[in-house]
Amino acid sequence: MDERPVILVIEDDYAIQGIVEEALTEGGFAADILSSGEEALTLFRGGLKNYKALVTDVALKGRLNGWEIAAKIRETDPGFPVIYVSGAHADEWASRGVPNSIMLAKPFAPAQLVTAVSQLLNSAPPTTT
Template sequence: MSDCLTILVAEDDYLIQGMLEDALTEAGFRPQILSSAEEAATVLKSGLYEFRALVTDVNLKGTTSGWDLARLARERAPDFPVIYMTGTAADDWARLGVPNSILLTKPFAPAQLVTAIAQLLNTGGPTG
């Protein structure tokens, strides 16, 4: 499958990783799933893949948060599509999230993730 459909995913919960992988694969994307923001940042910086979007949990194991990972992605490409996932940090999105991103509050339906990615890829930003 082409790298033009590759989605970078940072999520440290293996059950959620499986759900994300299934949802993204069924939607025609190629998920590259990593368990920490540090790992995701390394892969992002490597240039091995041409990622189309970032899907990141906000609270990840390690010293780097999903907020930090999204800022790194935006340093590389100012309009890079970012979808945050969180169960507890939704109130911090306005303060810590990058502009024109989407936040999904856990638990969410897999279709919500696919819709969020499609929305950002098709319009360049969220609506509403």
């Protein structure tokens, strides 16, 4: 059985999906990568997997953006680790991002993503199951 921490990723650019998946896999994580926030919320709320963190693009196709998805997940799990990635909205992070999150501006190095996920997971309080 795979014991790697599973990261929920929302990114609608297929080229970036590949970069993110490769970086997380090489960093010791498993990744579920989706293109829409609505799909991601359905999976998260379904509880079939024990996601350890969210990596989300801010500007997404669909009704919800990354800010809204992170806020909805935090309604369920107030301390859930969130890493935002954005090429155009990084300056909005201070006012729109959730507490205890990290913003990565595109383009970012794959190692920056792995470091951000690891940093948030290592600083997160243990969750009760």
